[in-house]
Amino acid sequence: MVASTSSPGTRILGVAVGAGLAVLLLFALVLSPADAVQEETVRMFYVHVPTALIAFTAFFVTVGASVGYLVRRTEWWDIVAGASAEMGAVLLVATLVSGALWGRVTWGVYWTWDARLTLTALLFVLVLGYLAVRRLPLERGQRSRVSAVVGLLLAPTTIACHYATTWWRTLHQSQTVTTTDAKLDGLMLFTFALGMIVFGLLYGWLMIHRFRILWLENRVEDLSLDAAIADRLREAQPDAPRTSPTLTGSGIPGATG
Amino acid sequence: MSVVLLVAQVSRATEDRGFQWALVLACWASVVVALAALVVRTVQRGRKLAAQVPEEQRRWM
Numbered sequence: 001m002v003a004s005t006s007s008p009g010t011r012i013l014g015v016a017v018g019a020g021l022a023v024l025l026l027f028a029l030v031l032s033p034a035d036a037v038q039e040e041t042v043r044m045f046y047v048h049v050p051t052a053l054i055a056f057t058a059f060f061v062t063v064g065a066s067v068g069y070l071v072r073r074t075e076w077w078d079i080v081a082g083a084s085a086e087m088g089a090v091l092l093v094a095t096l097v098s099g100a101l102w103g104r105v106t107w108g109v110y111w112t113w114d115a116r117l118t119l120t121a122l123l124f125v126l127v128l129g130y131l132a133v134r135r136l137p138l139e140r141g142q143r144s145r146v147s148a149v150v151g152l153l154l155a156p157t158t159i160a161c162h163y164a165t166t167w168w169r170t171l172h173q174s175q176t177v178t179t180t181d182a183k184l185d186g187l188m189l190f191t192f193a194l195g196m197i198v199f200g201l202l203y204g205w206l207m208i209h210r211f212r213i214l215w216l217e218n219r220v221e222d223l224s225l226d227a228a229i230a231d232r233l234r235e236a237q238p239d240a241p242r243t244s245p246t247l248t249g250s251g252i253p254g255a256t257g
Numbered sequence: 258m259s260v261v262l263l264v265a266q267v268s269r270a271t272e273d274r275g276f277q278w279a280l281v282l283a284c285w286a287s288v289v290v291a292l293a294a295l296v297v298r299t300v301q302r303g304r305k306l307a308a309q310v311p312e313e314q315r316r317w318m
Binding site for chain 1: 314
């Protein structure tokens, strides 16, 4: 079997996400009715709001895992924080793209600098900065520590972004479904709930894969370092037996096989 | 006159609906294509990395 980050559980989850996305497309584009005011553009609601809410959730997971890392100092918390931020960034791009297209019909412009949109842009730049910090060429513990501190900044920005329509007067409409008097019913509410489930499962599924990728990256980094140290030792002691760690595959600097 | 206005109104409404559908489809298509690309990229990256790490270090997967 080909080595990969898949497992029986992730395969089942992947099939569920694919099937769920197909059903969601059917409901969002065909079965759910047009809105009385927003007409057909309401169909963007079923991707815009779920991706935004799941992205916010992802950033809170990053914040929680960053706190976990700063307390526990274990690799697991660091990787959870990084994997969740990656998924949050992708979902936030989907939010921004769908929001821009929706805004073009509703407001007549793709973008305007109101509080909600500006804070979303700020949040996106912040998470890109966080992901850039995670790639800094530092010792792993130091990099994880710096990343965790930067990751904490996502908390106030995400909260401000979420409540922007409540705290300030914005062009962006106020909360539709996260208040107690939801303004949706029937098929619209069902399609929205389905969107939340599908994008939530997608987040969970890809999060597991991203977690495993980051974990494997750390193992490859360890093996490369061990191999490089063994090479230097061998250079210093030409008669010493070869003790470099064995790497399967190729392409790792210092790999000796 | 009123018939002309009605036809113009219906025509305008149809045009608007077409524009709305174009943006709706562009929205969904861009999201689905981007997610599909992410999935493919993730699987490829996972395979490449997993091939470089000894099996005993990734048995938990």
